[in-house]
Amino acid sequence: MKKLFANRVLNNDTSDLDEIFKNSANPENISFAGGFPDIQLFPDDDLKQAYRDAIDADGQAIFQYASTAGPLALRQKLATRMQTHADVTASADEIMLTQGGQQAIDLVAKLLLNRGDSMVVEGPTYMGALAAFDTYEPTYYEVPVNKNGMDIKVLQQTLQAHPEIKLIYTVPDFHNPTGTTLSAKRRQAMVALANQYDVIILEDSPYRDLRYSGKSIPAIKHYDTEGRVIFISSFSKILSPALRTGWLVADPQLMTELIGLKSAIDVQSPNITLAAINSYLDHHDIDAHIATINQAYRIKRDAMLAALDKYFPKNITYTRPNGGFFIWVTLPQGTDAKTLLTDVVLPQAHVAYVPSACQFASRQVKNAFRLNFTSLDPETITRGIQQLGELLQPSPVQQTTTAAWVPHFN
């Protein structure tokens, strides 16, 4: 049967990742692998009330087909929110609801990418975005990320060398997986480059509101002068991922096509889910809720950073994010984080992380990994990092030599 499969499927091997997540689901392990919100922080009572209100408010009409873009009232609220929370001016007609941020990525890929078309991704980048893009078989150009986000100089060189590039995909706020944030100056520069080289920017910002320190920066779309930035975000990290509700902001000429594509993919999103979110926003203070979870997530981030500072050897570096879900750890050159995980870290430290290779389109960088700090409590975070850090201490012999660093495994 396999010979009937499309190339996008034949060329795709996710078995590594499947194995990692299977191992990390083992309750004997402390898993920093997933990108899950803290289950204790869901506003479950308020969300349940919102569902009840939505169900009671509507008669039979809520069970009939509705528009592909989603209900106007909710799109209007998101338009207001885009102004107040991202400095983006957009009308309700420039906003559509999607099945989480993930569907928005799939839609934009479907809009733009023929097989082999060129695009820029960050190195590393969100592995779920790579999974979505992979199915359109693009040619990737990888631009490195440093502490101020995507390296704009390398971006410029890449666009100059490859004028056929159509799309830049970026996670500018508390980047998945490094936790870094693109500076305002770089946002402006990125838009200028997109204008110069006729490229569309896909700004994926699900963590934007989850800031624990530092000052908010306008969205890249704020600097958009030619309608070539598509902004996407999601309720997954600020309310609940099980709602499967995100939104996409795009100029009308792009929006018309994106709505047509969503219509062919799944017709529309479910009415009751969207009505419940609309009701939640009417009757509950989402920003107060976000302030609450930010306080809890700040404590978790600080616990992880303190543990990393205390237990990790000095030859291992890591990012210090101002928000979001993740910290990125870089091991000494020559270490393979995936082999280390399966051969040593899981069996001996009983800790899981996501190794770097599957988070690079090139699969070439192997000596790093992603840690999630939102899903566990601070004590478990500290214990897990301690277990991991003690395992990663260089052996006494190596400490006195200049030989390539090898972890001490016993």
Added chain:
Amino acid sequence: MKKLFANRVLNNDTSDLDEIFKNSANPENISFAGGFPDIQLFPDDDLKQAYRDAIDADGQAIFQYASTAGPLALRQKLATRMQTHADVTASADEIMLTQGGQQAIDLVAKLLLNRGDSMVVEGPTYMGALAAFDTYEPTYYEVPVNKNGMDIKVLQQTLQAHPEIKLIYTVPDFHNPTGTTLSAKRRQAMVALANQYDVIILEDSPYRDLRYSGKSIPAIKHYDTEGRVIFISSFSKILSPALRTGWLVADPQLMTELIGLKSAIDVQSPNITLAAINSYLDHHDIDAHIATINQAYRIKRDAMLAALDKYFPKNITYTRPNGGFFIWVTLPQGTDAKTLLTDVVLPQAHVAYVPSACQFASRQVKNAFRLNFTSLDPETITRGIQQLGELLQPSPVQQTTTAAWVPHFN
């Protein structure tokens, strides 16, 4: 910006269809165009109760990420239902939940079709399926449908002439748009041909349970001997389309890839929707509900057929479906149903239908149209068909000549 769009978007023109549906939404018109269930027949009280029960039963866990395939309890119920209602033996692991039947079509297209790959569709076929397939840019081979469904002799000739064909898409039960049902003999023959020519069959059966007369026939998948039939159905027509919930039944080697693709498209379907459907099936009798709606839909179908018999001229033919949502009307050769609609039928009879061309992959057949009989009450159906029939009466002069038939428009 348009030059950045992928070919799948540039080659796609749905503006005709958009215009038709916009016109048909005008409340002054009687619209037979949509494929909507009767809003009065939704089990809205029971569905609302099911949502409340689902919300109350679960704590915070229902708001966390869950599996891509959907909850086991619901997949087990669907496995049982596949046995009792379609003569198909499938385990829960061979079933996944999708965002309506539409997403299941998109998933199968994504699994199989490289650009230019060959597939068979019925002529005519479900236009939403064409919209989904179009985005994968296949080469279509059109096989005609007659009163026993797809013409198996033409299918055999097509597969023989084009051994590169990978996929047959069929709506075997109360076909959209003709209302015809594939005979048991043809189902067996289709599976034999798929085995012989190494082809996958996508059996799209959202209307299967909506039978108003005649005897049920096993699903094509019942006759599947090599795991090459993928069966899809949906709660859209039997409960509510706003749930956006369908299901897909496939053998394990196909299912693994399909789950991977869904994960990259939208991660999973929304937990509360699936929990509510599961609760509905636990606490309410869906078959009693289906019996109720079938009784109402039978009356509507009979009203439309009686009005067609009474008011339509003899040179216009139409199907007599045993179930589903649609009747297919064929006008004399040379008539363009789309021009007729926009120039005459809408402005003079104030009636809307879906013209044939957009329901053929080839766009070549113009002298037919689809009528929906489920969304309106019997009196409105009768009145609409009368208005349409009186407009379509041949003029007295033409009745006495052998010249090409032209409707009498005044």
